[in-house]
Amino acid sequence: MKSVFEGAKRIVVKVGSSLVTNQGQGLDVGALDAWATQIASIRKMGMEVVLVSSGAVAEGMKRLGWKRRPHAVHELQAAAAVGQMGLVQVYESCFSRYGILTSQVLLTHDDLADRTRYLNARSTLKTLLKLDVVPIINENDTVVTDEIKFGDNDTLGALVTNLIEADVFVILTDQEGLYTADPRKNPDASLLHFGEAGDAALESMAGGAGSDIGRGGMMTKVQAAKRAARSGAHTVIASGHEKEVLVRLAKGEIIGTHLRAATMSLVARKQWLADHLQVRGEIMLDEGAAKALKSEGKSLLPIGVVQVSGEFGRGELVRCLDPEGAEIARGFSNYSAIEARKIMRHASSEIEAILGYVDEPELIHRDNLVLL
Numbered sequence: 001m002k003s004v005f006e007g008a009k010r011i012v013v014k015v016g017s018s019l020v021t022n023q024g025q026g027l028d029v030g031a032l033d034a035w036a037t038q039i040a041s042i043r044k045m046g047m048e049v050v051l052v053s054s055g056a057v058a059e060g061m062k063r064l065g066w067k068r069r070p071h072a073v074h075e076l077q078a079a080a081a082v083g084q085m086g087l088v089q090v091y092e093s094c095f096s097r098y099g100i101l102t103s104q105v106l107l108t109h110d111d112l113a114d115r116t117r118y119l120n121a122r123s124t125l126k127t128l129l130k131l132d133v134v135p136i137i138n139e140n141d142t143v144v145t146d147e148i149k150f151g152d153n154d155t156l157g158a159l160v161t162n163l164i165e166a167d168v169f170v171i172l173t174d175q176e177g178l179y180t181a182d183p184r185k186n187p188d189a190s191l192l193h194f195g196e197a198g199d200a201a202l203e204s205m206a207g208g209a210g211s212d213i214g215r216g217g218m219m220t221k222v223q224a225a226k227r228a229a230r231s232g233a234h235t236v237i238a239s240g241h242e243k244e245v246l247v248r249l250a251k252g253e254i255i256g257t258h259l260r261a262a263t264m265s266l267v268a269r270k271q272w273l274a275d276h277l278q279v280r281g282e283i284m285l286d287e288g289a290a291k292a293l294k295s296e297g298k299s300l301l302p303i304g305v306v307q308v309s310g311e312f313g314r315g316e317l318v319r320c321l322d323p324e325g326a327e328i329a330r331g332f333s334n335y336s337a338i339e340a341r342k343i344m345r346h347a348s349s350e351i352e353a354i355l356g357y358v359d360e361p362e363l364i365h366r367d368n369l370v371l372l
Contacts, residue, residue: 001194003252004234004260008167010048010129011250012233013039014157017054018174019240020087026062027055027090036094038246039134043100045250048129050164052137052157053091059083084138091136101133106140112159115315119332122163123359129164154220158227158235165367169228170249171221172240177257178218180205197229197259222259229261279330281310281318281337283363290322293329294371299362300331302351305344312337314359320369331369334360 005011015035022028039049057076060083061069070076088104095102105125111117128135139156154171161169181189195202202225206218218237225235238245238256249255285293289304300320312318313336320329333340340363343351348361 001254001258003249003254004168004236004258005249005252008047008234008250010050010164010166011042011168011170012050012052012157012161012164012166013170013172013246014052014153015054015172015240016153016174017058019172020053020055021058021062027059027086029090029094032090033094033097035246036091036098036100038244040095040098040100041247042250043134047250050125050129050135050137050160050166051091052153052160053087054138054153056080056083056087056138059086087138088136095134101131103128103133103135105135105137107137107156107160108140111140112163115332116313118163119315119334125160125164152220154224155227158224161228161233162231165231166228166233169225169233169235170246171224171235171237172245173221173237174239174241175218175237176239177237177255178202178205178222178259192257193254195257195259197225197235197261202259225259229259232261234261235259278317279319280312280316281308281333282321283308283318283333283340284321284325285323285328287323290320290328293320293369297366299366300329300364300369301348301361302335302340302343302363303345303347305340305363308337308340308344310337314339318364320364327372329369329371331364333364335363 020028020031020035022031035051039051043049057069057079060079060081061067063082063086064079066079070079084106092102105121107121111121125135137156137160139153157169157171160166176191178192178195179189180192183189192205202222203219206222221237225237228235236249236256236258238249242248242255245255283300283305284307285300285304286306289300292298292304293300306323310318312333314334315332317330318333319327320331322328335343339355343354343363346354351361352358
């Protein structure tokens, strides 16, 4: 079978705590430099990269002199606050050797559960990629509670993969990949090279957490692959100890376990849009806009809107109607109903003058729109 990297343009890479902290003994500067070197190489191959990195809590534990990971949320928050400083500082220094700008993005589950904050995070990350910046993402451990924390960076990485519509999610760990059984208990266990994300059999193969430093085990990685597949992204679970693992994967080498998504990304996303039940409003289009959507695959611009009905907020689902009132599409609006009424029949270049700001030039981007 072929590598899931074939044709990939945007990838999310997650590195676990054991790979950046030398098994919890503070940050391994050499390891972080190696990740920066590899990411710099695959960017030259034309790929956009988002890095989800563990290590803040472990680095904070080291700086605070703690030997065991605390269970109390406020202690985890304190460790993260201390450790995040060192983590970002080292990454920035390593990437700067290649003339690459980095950014720190801290997220909580609430950021991705709330539609407006989801869109804000998505827009910010996509803008950073356009600016040729490498976003370095971590859970915002300084403010999480038991109710909102992701629980592990595997889950966070999968949600970020969905968020930016990445092609491949790479989970780097201290294991070679997913085995047919726990190799620590079963000598007959063999490495699974290929599988389908979401296959129930994969969860029965997965074991528990692998270390005291990180939170996730192989089970969270299998579940993360299932999440990533919802937006059509493939997942690779591989050992971060493999030499030049990212570069070799990017070149098409089969390393670790490759879990394919059953549905292509664009199809998966648009199927999700079509099945979304909470339609909040309606937008009537002129003939030109209706044709642009139906026949030309274009985004919906405010100039093509003649009427806005309902009360909806930014990021909520709306119906798009042709001049006869027939629903031809639905999608997520970049502007609220109030804003849409102000900018309809106006060119995108006039949005800032009318509203005082501009979020997006389109009312609904074609990636967030499905034809019916």
